[in-house]
Amino acid sequence: MTENTNVQRSPTTYRRARRRPAYLRTKTGCLTCRRRKKKCDETLPQCLNCTKQSRPCLWQTPQHSPVSPNEEVNGSSGSASSEIVFEQTMETSQEINRCTDNSVLSLCHLPLSHSPAITPDSGPLFDFLRSTFLPQLIHPATNHSVTDGLNRETMVLALGNSFCMHALLACSGAEMPTGVESFRQLARFHYTQAVAGLRRVLNENNLERRWVVSMLTIMMLCIYERAKPTGSPGVEIHLAGAARLIAFYSGKSLNAYHEDHISSPQLSMHRLVRESFIFHVATSLPFQQQSDGDYIEIETAFSLAEQAISRYFQPDILSHTDSPVLGFPPQLFRSIYIVYRLYQSSRSQHISVEKRRDLDHDLQQWDEMIKKDSHEPITTNQPPGRKRDAINSSIMKTKLNGNSMGPKLYILGCRLLLRSRAGQCQLTPAIDELLSEGIELVSQLQPEQDYYADYYCWPLLAIGMHLKSAVDRQLLLRQVWAFWTATNNGTMRRLADMLNFSWR
Structure with a gap:
């Protein structure tokens, strides 16, 4: 006799098949993403999809109006977008030229959508660009x-x-x-x-x-x-x-x-x-x-x-006020370039005394031109009884600071490098005399007012690596940190580390 056993089984359930993924398409914004059939990641004025792919981001209208999903993007819409960008650029140029104030600050009223x-x-960042960096x-x-x-x-x-x-x-x-x-x-x-x-x-x-x-x-x-x-x-x-x-x-x-x-x-x-x-x-x-x-x-x-x-x-003419970057003839910067290249190569090969003297002679001529240019006679309307020498001394010091401070520091730095690793090479003046003149010029720098920090990094390094006095080192390092604080110049920050390393 067999025993009938009723086994209660739960009904088998199956998960419904997933539907096909939706067809990705853009609903707003970017023409580029529509071409790629990718839903636009709306980050105005440039979507993140284009940013990740390093693609130019083309929006439908200057106001970034939404794009209908049924609209078809063709060559005419792309050309229209290019025309819009071109018209914006032309309008921007005309608006800049119409500004009565020639200063770059007159651009502050331009809308950000121009770019x-x-x-x-x-x-x-754009405000800092207009007001300070540019x-x-x-x-x-x-x-x-x-x-x-x-x-x-x-x-x-x-x-x-x-x-x-x-x-x-x-x-x-x-x-x-x-x-x-x-x-x-x-x-x-x-x-x-x-x-x-x-x-x-x-x-x-x-x-x-x-x-x-x-x-x-x-x-x-x-x-x-x-x-x-x-x-x-x-x-x-x-x-x-x-x-x-x-x-x-x-x-x-x-x-x-x-x-x-x-x-x-x-x-x-x-x-x-x-x-x-x-x-x-x-x-x-x-x-x-x-x-x-x-x-x-x-x-x-x-x-x-x-x-x-x-x-x-x-x-x-030594100082050229129409020069946008150098301020002085490019031959001086060629001398700077050559001297440091020789300084680099002197670690592995010998540099002849004659070559050092020829370069030092050229630098000395530059130095004499700067002194002549900085101490030319200045006429002033002064009352009777006033000491003329005191007035001229103050004026000449101001002129040296304003126009010739940078080139003077560069020349001193070059002449110091020519005397470095020179063995018995007798070049005059000696290193100590040049360092005294250099540290005096460094003390006259005004980092809080002088924004041209990159201009001083090279000579401050050339002078600083030859300093022996702890007092002089601290003075120069204070100026470096003052430039870093005032301008956030990364080279100045690196210069401080390089000097501390060389002084160990």
Whole structure:
């Protein structure tokens, strides 16, 4: 007899099959994401999808109006977007030219939508760019009309080329004297966008037409890398890239600077980027590594840039108030470059006494020209009985500080380097005498008022590494920290570490 057992079984349940994933499509905003069939990540004025892919972000209208999902994006809409961007650029240029005040501060009333690179979060960076960073790119002794014109042309180029604006905003975020980390993150974002945009431009066939804005962007990227407190190989990379652009343009347009079709503002910008290249090549050597291949390429471009701007400098005039960056003839910066290269090579090979003396003789002539230029007779309307010598002494000291302080420090630094590791080489004056003169000039610097911090990093290092007195070292280090506090200049911060290391 079998026993019937009823087993209660629960009904088998199955999960319903998942439906096919929804077809991703954009509902608002970006034309680029619509082409990629990707739902737009709405971050005005540039969506994060395009940011991650380093793509140009094209919005439907200047007001960023929503895009219907049923609208079809075709070539005509893309061309319309390009026309909108072009019209915005033309309107911006016209608005800048209509400003009665030539100062760059007159741009404060322009809406941020004039450039897709300026996001709402980047507003503080843009304010700092207009009020502080952009005016400080020009030598402080440069004529005000020249400074205002260059600032205006730089802003026009940046508003018309978003990758250039990204580079300027990156520098502003890196050098803002604040500890807000979000600004540093924004600076890195703008730096990445500037590099991506520059690469796209370099791959185009109209590089000659956009040569100036490309060079300006590279110089800004170089400044960003130099602002890092820990040094960066990016300085060498950007200088090598600028060297290739200079060689390219020199080969394409041998007589470009003498042609009638180039306007005066364009010539000023050509001079600006070339002087900036010469300055960074000559003064960045102690703070970054340089390979032999790049050294040859950069030095060739240095000569081409020097040749291109030589007609702006007169041999009998030392201080040039129309010079946007150097302030003095480029031959002086070539001497700076050569002397430090020799100082680097002296670690592994012997430098002849004759070569040291020839270079020192050239530097001495520069020094005598500075003294003559700084102590030329100054006529003053003084009341009877007032001591003339006291008045002239005060005026001449002010003039030396304003126009000749930087070159004087550079010359002292070069002459100290020529005497370093020289063995029994008897060059006059001796190191101690030069150091006394150098520390006196360093004590006259005013970091709270002088914004040209990058201009002083090289000579302060050359002088500081030869100091033996603890008092002199502390004086120079206080000036370095004062520059760092006032300007947030990363090279100054690195200079303090380099000096402390060399004094151990």
